[in-house]
Amino acid sequence: MRWKRVRIGSAVSAIGLVCMATATAPAQECEPSGVALLQPDYEVKYSEFGCSVALWGDMCLVGDPGYPNRHDEKTGAVFLFRRSGTRWVLEDKLRASDGEAGDGFGRSIAVSNDLLIVGASKSDGRWADAGAVYVFRWNGTTWDEEAKLYAFDGHEGQYFSSSLAVDDDVIVVGAPYDDQNGQWSGSAYVFRWDGAQWITDAKLLFPDVLEKDFFGRSVAVADNMIMVGASGNSGAVYVFRYDGHYWYLDQRVPAPDGSWGDEFGHAVAMHGNRAVVGMPEGDGHNRYSGVAYTYEWTGSAWVEDTQLEASDGEEGGLFGHAVAISGDTIIVGAPAIYSSEYAAGAVYIYQNTGSQWSEAYRIEAWERYDEDQFGLAVALSGHTILIGANTEYIRPFGPSAWVFRVADSPILVAQHECPGGGPMTIKWSCTTPGGRVALIYGSNHGELTIPDGNACAGTQLQLGGPRVVVISALLWSDSHGNGSMVGTLPEGACGGYLQLIDVTTCEVSNLTPLK
Structure with missing residues (x-):
C-alpha cells in the first residue's frame, strides 16, 4: 500500500x-485512563443511578432503582450502554414487567455469559419488602425476561436480592435480613437451571450465624464454590462447595483481627484461586479507614495473603465498601474518602507482581463534588473498570458511572x-x-x-x-x-x-x- x-x-x-x-x-x-462518563437520560432528585454496576463484553450495565416510570413512580431500571469505538452509547433500558413503585429494581445486578440477573430487594410479590430476582437471557439481539425468583420461605422485610452472583447456570441470592436464626441473621439461596426452569437448589445457612450477623450481605460464585459474607458483629466469610449433589460448608473465614463492627465480609469477590474481602469499617492507616484482605486457594483451603490499605486512607473513608478482582488486578472502592471534596470518593487499583499485591494507582472522577460517593460500586473485566458514583444532587456530574481503562498499549x-x-x-x-x-x-x-x-x-x-x-x-x-x-x-x-x-x-x- x-x-x-x-x-x-x-x-x-x-x-x-x-x-x-x-x-x-x-x-x-500505563496509568488508568478515563474514557467515558455514563449518565441517565433524565434529571430527577434522589436518583440512584450508579448504585450497582456490571460489565459484559462490550456492554456496561448500570442499575438505578429510583428510575421513574411514565407515572413518575420510582420502579427502577437497568441502563445498558454499548461500546461503539471509543464511545459508550445508551442502547436500552431494562424494566421489570410487573414493576411497582419502591420495588428497588436495579439495586443489585450480576451477569455471566448470556444471563443477567437483577435484584428488586423491596418487591412486595408475596410479602411486603420480601424481595425478588428477575432473570434475563440474551437472545442474540435483546435481553428477554425469563423468570422471576422468590425465596420459598420469604417473609416481610427479608430484602431477598440485596446481593447477587451468577456463574453459568447457578444463581446465588443474598437475603441479609432473613430472620431464620434470629433478627437479621441472614441467609443465601442457590438457584439452578435444570434445562427447562430455575429451581431452588439450596438455602445456605449455618448454626453459628446469629442475630444481626447479616449473612448474605455479599455473595460470590465461581465453578463449584460460593462465598457468602456475613458483615455483622465480628464478621466472617463462609465458603460452600458443591459435591455434585449438595452444597456443604467447607470453611469459615473469620475477620483477621476479630474486631466487632468492622464489617468484614461487606464485599467479596473471587477469580480463579484468588479472592478479596472488604472490611470498610476496619482500622487501616487511620481508625475506621477501611481495609481489604486477599486470599489464595491452596487446593484445600483459603489462606490469607495480603492486607490491603489505601496509601492515603482516612477515617471513615469506607475503603473496602466495594471490591472486584480479575487476574492479577484488584480494585477497591472507598466512596467516602476525602478527595479534595467531602466524601467525593476514590478507587484504588492493586496489582500482583507474582509475589505480593501492591497499590499501583489511585483514580478519582475528573470532576469532584461533595458526597459524590465515587467508588460506591465497582466492576472489572480485563482492562476495563466501571465505577458507580451515586449522589442525590443534580449537577453536571451527579448520579453517574465512570469507565476507565488500564492497558499496556496506547x-x-x-x-x-x-x-x-x-x-x-x-x-x-x-x-x-x-x-x-x-x-x-x-x-x-x-x-x-x-x-x-x-x-x-x-x-x-x-x-x-x-x-x-x-x-x-x-x-x-x-x-x-x-x-x-x-x-x-x-x-x-x-x-x-x-x-x-x-x-x-x-x-x-x-x-x-x-x-
Missing part, C-alpha cells in the same frame, strides 16, 4: 512514516461529529513519556503491514484502503505519556478509522471509528 500525504486535519501536516525513530524500548506500564480517543465533519479533538494516553507518536487514517477497516524502509516495519495495523493517510508522525507525548491535538474533520473522512503508533515501542492503539 502506498502512503499518501493528504491533509485531513487543519492543525497538522501529513508526512511519511520514514520520519519515525527506531523502536527500541519496551512497552509502557489508548486513542477521538471527539468528533459525524456525519458532517467539523471540529475534532484527538487524545491519546499510555504511550512512551516524552516520546513520539504517529497518527494514521484509513478509509476502511482492514489489515495493513507497515512496509520495509520505515521504522516499526512489520507492525500490523487494522486499517485498509483505498485511502491510508499518515496524518502526522511529528506528534509528541507529554511526560506522562499523554497527548492531544485539535483539528478539523472533513465530511469525507467520516466512516473511516484512526489508529496511533507509539514510535518508541511500536505498540499500536485501539482502532477508533469516525462515525
Whole structure:
C-alpha cells in the first residue's frame, strides 16, 4: 500500500512514516485512563443511578432503582450502554414487567455469559419488602425476561436480592435480613437451571450465624464454590462447595483481627484461586479507614495473603465498601474518602507482581463534588473498570458511572461529529513519556503491514484502503505519556478509522471509528 500525504486535519501536516525513530524500548506500564462518563437520560432528585454496576463484553450495565416510570413512580431500571469505538452509547433500558413503585429494581445486578440477573430487594410479590430476582437471557439481539425468583420461605422485610452472583447456570441470592436464626441473621439461596426452569437448589445457612450477623450481605460464585459474607458483629466469610449433589460448608473465614463492627465480609469477590474481602469499617492507616484482605486457594483451603490499605486512607473513608478482582488486578472502592471534596470518593487499583499485591494507582472522577460517593460500586473485566458514583444532587456530574481503562498499549480517543465533519479533538494516553507518536487514517477497516524502509516495519495495523493517510508522525507525548491535538474533520473522512503508533515501542492503539 502506498502512503499518501493528504491533509485531513487543519492543525497538522501529513508526512511519511520514514520520519519515525527506531523502536527500541519496551512497552509502557500505563496509568488508568478515563474514557467515558455514563449518565441517565433524565434529571430527577434522589436518583440512584450508579448504585450497582456490571460489565459484559462490550456492554456496561448500570442499575438505578429510583428510575421513574411514565407515572413518575420510582420502579427502577437497568441502563445498558454499548461500546461503539471509543464511545459508550445508551442502547436500552431494562424494566421489570410487573414493576411497582419502591420495588428497588436495579439495586443489585450480576451477569455471566448470556444471563443477567437483577435484584428488586423491596418487591412486595408475596410479602411486603420480601424481595425478588428477575432473570434475563440474551437472545442474540435483546435481553428477554425469563423468570422471576422468590425465596420459598420469604417473609416481610427479608430484602431477598440485596446481593447477587451468577456463574453459568447457578444463581446465588443474598437475603441479609432473613430472620431464620434470629433478627437479621441472614441467609443465601442457590438457584439452578435444570434445562427447562430455575429451581431452588439450596438455602445456605449455618448454626453459628446469629442475630444481626447479616449473612448474605455479599455473595460470590465461581465453578463449584460460593462465598457468602456475613458483615455483622465480628464478621466472617463462609465458603460452600458443591459435591455434585449438595452444597456443604467447607470453611469459615473469620475477620483477621476479630474486631466487632468492622464489617468484614461487606464485599467479596473471587477469580480463579484468588479472592478479596472488604472490611470498610476496619482500622487501616487511620481508625475506621477501611481495609481489604486477599486470599489464595491452596487446593484445600483459603489462606490469607495480603492486607490491603489505601496509601492515603482516612477515617471513615469506607475503603473496602466495594471490591472486584480479575487476574492479577484488584480494585477497591472507598466512596467516602476525602478527595479534595467531602466524601467525593476514590478507587484504588492493586496489582500482583507474582509475589505480593501492591497499590499501583489511585483514580478519582475528573470532576469532584461533595458526597459524590465515587467508588460506591465497582466492576472489572480485563482492562476495563466501571465505577458507580451515586449522589442525590443534580449537577453536571451527579448520579453517574465512570469507565476507565488500564492497558499496556496506547489508548486513542477521538471527539468528533459525524456525519458532517467539523471540529475534532484527538487524545491519546499510555504511550512512551516524552516520546513520539504517529497518527494514521484509513478509509476502511482492514489489515495493513507497515512496509520495509520505515521504522516499526512489520507492525500490523487494522486499517485498509483505498485511502491510508499518515496524518502526522511529528506528534509528541507529554511526560506522562499523554497527548492531544485539535483539528478539523472533513465530511469525507467520516466512516473511516484512526489508529496511533507509539514510535518508541511500536505498540499500536485501539482502532477508533469516525462515525
